[in-house]
Amino acid sequence: MKLDNCLTAENINQKLLNIQYAVRGPILQRALQIEREIQKGVPKPFERVVRANIGDSHALGQKPITFIRQVLALAAFPELADSADVPADVRQRVQEILGDCTKGSVGAYSPSAGLSIVRTRVAQYIEARDGVPASPDDVYLGSGASDVIKAVLTMLVEDVDGKPPAVMVPIPQYPLFSGTLSELGLHQANYYLDEEHEWALQASELERCWRQASEDCTVRALVVINPGNPTGQVLTRQNMEEIVRFAYEHNVFLMADEVYQENIVSKPFYSFKKVMHEMGAPYAGMPLGSFVTCSKGWAAECGLRAGFAELARLAPAVRAAFSTARAVMQCPSVLGQCILDCVMKRPAPGEPSHPQFAAELGDIQRVLAERTETAYDTFNSIPGYFCNPIDGSMFAYPRVDIPEAAQAEAERLGMAPDEFYCLRLLEETGVCVVPGTGFGQLPGTFHFRTTILHPRDEFQHMMDSIRSFHLNFLEKYS
Ligand SMILES: Cc1ncc(COP(=O)(O)O)c(C=O)c1O
Structure with missing residues (x-):
């Protein structure tokens, strides 16, 4: 050779x-x-x-948020705790996180879905946002949202009814999706957002896309990016309900990329989790993947790589297989998990770090x-x-x-x-x-x-x- x-x-x-x-x-x-x-x-x-x-x-x-960087510094080097410059709430936060790290070190692997304390805080954040129960068991932390999105897309690589799998993706889209679909060999089925109507998503266009893709493929999932990248629109609630109904009727897994939910200027943000819940049966029982990252929002800590997927209502065998696949990758960066903890539970009014944070x-x-x-x-x-x-x-x-x-x-x-x-x-x-x-x-x-x-x-x-x-x-x- x-x-x-x-x-x-x-x-x-x-x-x-x-x-x-x-x-x-x-x-x-x-x-x-x-x-x-x-x-x-x-x-x-x-x-x-x-x-x-x-x-x-x-x-x-953009300047880093001081509270986040103080928590990171102290978590990485706990000896700094003796410094008079460290606010009491930073000290308290780091104590809680390190208490959940093996031997109190961010240098030790965490469980592969993430530290229990951080997953619990994620669930609390979701509950407060949506007014809907959330479980830490449904939360999988990742090294950025890209990591968990790819992991979820990997689950779809399987022929169904003798046809190869396809994933519906908005056009315009963020090329994490097209790139990952190419890598995994998943067919990309494009549906077009309506530029003439503020980039709305038309139910008739979803139907057209699904029908066309279904000639040769089995459509497994529908990706929605809300707020949109690159388009910057926030979907109306009515539009979201149409999307949920479509996903239900065609038995496709809804993947809601909601990474810009904290980067909205004036409109209200509704998560798909909340909309499904409020639509009631049968929609409230549908499986759902939702993705959030610390690279966006106000933290914008892109380089430190932290994010999560909430995978709600997965079948137990699917959840077990997904967890095992994630375990092979060991765990997401523990310092990244510290940032996620700060994003999920920001300094509250009355705490020493709050005035500067605000x-x-x-x-x-x-x-x-x-x-x-x-x-x-x-x-x-x-x-x-x-x-x-x-x-x-x-x-x-x-x-x-x-x-x-x-x-x-x-x-x-x-x-x-x-x-x-x-x-x-x-x-x-x-x-x-x-x-x-x-x-x-x-x-x-x-x-x-x-x-x-x-x-x-x-x-x-x-x-x-x-x-x-x-x-x-x-x-x-x-
Ligand atoms: C819509 C969307 N989803 C996901 C991501 C992934 O971000 P990260 O992997 O940095 O968390 C990005 C990054 O720009 C994005 O714009």
Whole structure:
């Protein structure tokens, strides 16, 4: 055997070759290259690259929540407890968490579903949010939501009634789903959100998608992202009830990606758990997967990797198999679990950490409210742009009319028109956004996704750059 033949593109798992993840795709790679060119003194028509490709609030300058970092520091190094700088509620919290860690160390493995104290707090958070009972036994902690979402999707890899499995996914979608489905060999059945009606989800479109997919596959699950990424809409309660009825009637597992539930500007958030419960029988008895992460919300601790799945009403044998599969991975990061504990039980009024926590939370909420408004107003004031109201998440997903001459130029270069547009935007302004092809869009429409949580001046600079770029682009190609 020749040594260079043991791993080749031809003999590795071919499914890996199909994975695409535009959020860290070719436009970002070019942005990183431009950053290196700037460092070397290569002249550019701008001073710096503005990265707006990924929903990572700390990378955009959001300050960590002090309470979280104090708990982390003390949990990692309990000797700090003697310091007069450590507030009493931080000391108390760490004592509780370490009391549940083997030998009082975050360096010891936890149970594979997570520390019991943290799972209990997750259940309490869900109960307080929904007014519906929740059990720690249904809670599985993970290293981010991606981890548990992939674990749940893995359960669906099985032919049923002689047909391969399919999963219904919204378009536009967050490419964790398309990428993981590709990796697992699950068929992706696309249903389109209705851009003309604030990205609502039409029951008739779900039916169309299901019918089409069912010709060759068995549809096993329906993914709903609420609030939406990249679209930023919050579904109405009526819409959610239609989705629940659809899932019931077609016997599909509802996977509710609810990771942006704490990033909403003004509308109320209803979890699918609550809506199902309030719809009563038979819907209240349906299985449900719901996903939350510390990467989003006000903590936004993306790099520390913590999240959870609540898997309600699974059959006992399914729960046992899932638990065993999770055990193989040992456990999620215990420091990550400490963060989740803080997110699930924030400092309460009257506790020493509360005033600072409340001030920090207020700043974060103000930034989101300001940026969603600026993004909406700015995009809708640019000729050829359209942007729906942004209810939440941390993104804008404007639609852009791309002139036919520019589309022809893109074709000549072997690119999609929106990829060409985003590449030109990057080359001419340094603004790095992600083309709509990475999330999906109605054929013939073009979008990009931008994160919106930059500091005010940086954000204004980005909006101004996009506007003047677009006007030049129109002049060149119209
Ligand atoms: C809709 C959605 N779901 C899940 C995730 C996964 O986040 P993480 O794995 O960092 O928890 C993200 C991250 O951006 C997301 O936007």
